[in-house]
Amino acid sequence: MKRINEYKKLFNVEKEIDLKELKTSYRNLVKEWHPDKFQETDELHAEAEMRSKQIIDGYHFLVSIAPATKAANLEEYNITLATAAIADLQHKGNVLEVTFNNGSTYEYFGVNKALFTKLLQADRQFRFAKRNIFTSFLYRKSKKDMEMQPA
Template sequence: MKRINQYKKMFSVENSIDLKSLKTSYRKLVKEWHPDKFQEGDAKREEAEIKSREIIDGYHFLVSIAPETKLANAEEYKALTTASGILDFQHKGQLLEITFLDGTTYEYFGVPKKIYIKMINSDKIYRFAKRNIFESYMYRKSKKTMQEA
């Protein structure tokens, strides 16, 4: 949640994420912090390189959790969470990362340790996640499906 708030603050997003205003803010920030604006060897250029990477990461992150993006991918997400099992999962802070059998990984934000412990202790982890996590917490697709060789 801290990461979400940090990126929202960077892009001056108040409540809901609107892709059009996010894109406008992104372009303005990239223009302001583009490393090519500064001279080679200038300390400000190094700062601009770091800041521009942070801006790009923040933009992609916010786009991935935007309501419009979720709506566009809702059918795929519903199919995945109803048909695929869980391969692996990790909990760090309040971030739960679940990897499904097809290799796709989703991050769920704001999952308390208490819910995670209940999930681990559950007889059927997938069933618990389906009932208590998949539709209850903010999520984003963090890694693409692994390519078949």
């Protein structure tokens, strides 16, 4: 959740993410922090490169959790939940990464260690996850999953 709040603050997003406003803010930030504008010193250039990468990562992240993006991908998500089983689980911080046996991977934000432990100990992990995680937490299709898909 910290990452989400940092990116929302960076792009000046108050509540719900509007893709059109986000795109405008993204373009303005990229123009402001483009490394080519900071050629005076290596220090400034390095900072601009770092900020530029952060802006690009933040933009793609916020687009992936935007309500419009989730709505566009809802059918695919529901098909995955209806037809696929859990192939792998990874938990880091408060992010649960679930890889399904159909190859898709989703990240669920705000899943604490206690809930993850309950998931691991559940007799039926998929049923537990469907009831307690898949419909309750903010999610996005994993960047790792998107990189694996053909263009």
